[in-house]
Amino acid sequence: MEFIAFTYVGNFVDRRVIDEVVFNVFDEANRFFDEENLPLRFLYIGRLKLEPGYLINLTTAEGRIMVYPLEALVELLYSRLLREMEGQRGIRMNKIFALTTFPLVSRNRYFDFYEKFLGVHETLLGLRMMMLSMKPFEPEGLSRLLAAGKTGEDLDVDVKRQVKMKLHLFKDRLLKGVLHEVGHSFGLEHCHNQCVMNSPASMEEWDLRTPGYCDDCMAKLRTSLGDDAGG
Numbered sequence: 001m002e003f004i005a006f007t008y009v010g011n012f013v014d015r016r017v018i019d020e021v022v023f024n025v026f027d028e029a030n031r032f033f034d035e036e037n038l039p040l041r042f043l044y045i046g047r048l049k050l051e052p053g054y055l056i057n058l059t060t061a062e063g064r065i066m067v068y069p070l071e072a073l074v075e076l077l078y079s080r081l082l083r084e085m086e087g088q089r090g091i092r093m094n095k096i097f098a099l100t101t102f103p104l105v106s107r108n109r110y111f112d113f114y115e116k117f118l119g120v121h122e123t124l125l126g127l128r129m130m131m132l133s134m135k136p137f138e139p140e141g142l143s144r145l146l147a148a149g150k151t152g153e154d155l156d157v158d159v160k161r162q163v164k165m166k167l168h169l170f171k172d173r174l175l176k177g178v179l180h181e182v183g184h185s186f187g188l189e190h191c192h193n194q195c196v197m198n199s200p201a202s203m204e205e206w207d208l209r210t211p212g213y214c215d216d217c218m219a220k221l222r223t224s225l226g227d228d229a230g231g
């Protein structure tokens with residue numbers, strides 16, 4: 001069995017997003033690995049705390065947003081994974097996966113501007129750090145509905161149902177995103193089948209994908225996991 005350390009990074013997130021999106025994605029991914037008989041599991045290592053000093057206030061087309069530089073996050077994840085590996089010597093684990101609630105940005109080395117990313121992989125001394133920004137998967141209107149609920153406004157039954165549906169959609173989209181990045185981490189490339197490795201042109205297209213790998217990708221994933229085990 002191989003493990004991937006799983007964490008989330010971010011501040012100011014509604015508790016329901018953590019419970020019904022982040023933790024459900026974690027649970028359902030593990031259930032998927034189990035049902036597909038893949039010798040792979042996520043291991044939850046707790047939330048990753050950010051040093052506030054690293055946050056950057058960035059002006060974008062969508063207004064001013066708080067972002068976290070990729071380079072700092074990679075360093076943080078690297079040291080966190082090392083620490084976890086020290087404490088869990090009995091298990092096979094050299095990868096860490098972080099869901100981030102804020103956009104991921106990196107200063108372009110050649111031009112002086114920030115680029116935004118959705119999913120990012122970095123390998124450092126044999127360890128793999130994976131980061132996926134949740135923001136692009138968030139259904140429209142969800143944060144407004146959640147904010148309305150927080151201010152104590154009475155939510156009618158219809159609004160509550162909308163929130164529930166949007167949280168569910170958020171979780172579905174993110175689960176596929178997580179499986180996509182996990183696929184990359186085991187050497188899978190993009191494919192053209194009904195498969196999470198088929199990267200979509202739009203979120204509508206993404207919503208039509210079933211959460212799983214096509215036969216080709218699944219076979220490659222099994223081989224890769226088997227190889228990792230040394231035979």
Ligand SMILES: [Zn+2]
Binds near residue numbers: 180184190199
């Ligand atoms: Zn991809």
Ligand SMILES: [Zn+2]
Binds near residue numbers: 192195215
């Ligand atoms: Zn595929």
